[in-house]
Amino acid sequence: MKEITKISRVVWTDHVEKTMCEICKTRYPGENWDAQKYGDVRRTTISYERGTRWTFYQTKTISYDICPKCFEVVLMPFLATFGAEPTITEEDG
Numbered sequence: 001m002k003e004i005t006k007i008s009r010v011v012w013t014d015h016v017e018k019t020m021c022e023i024c025k026t027r028y029p030g031e032n033w034d035a036q037k038y039g040d041v042r043r044t045t046i047s048y049e050r051g052t053r054w055t056f057y058q059t060k061t062i063s064y065d066i067c068p069k070c071f072e073v074v075l076m077p078f079l080a081t082f083g084a085e086p087t088i089t090e091e092d093g
């Protein structure tokens, strides 16, 4: 027979205090860029993943933290000079 006692356990997780835009060097609190109120979403994703996911898992991801303003004002016009067109996905619910 086991005698059980409840104990508290500390779990450490990563918490992003600030995110700095790689282009304009502005530091934003947290990881949701310039979100003003609860529920606002401001996410940018610029990454490249390469590797293998077959019988074993070995990948490498290269990414940049680019703020929404630089995404629209710097990155999109830059990519447009190459004729790149964005894929726009809308979610409504």
Ligand SMILES: [Zn+2]
Binding pocket: 021, 022, 023, 024, 025, 026, 066, 067, 068, 069, 070, 071
């Ligand atoms: Zn920026």
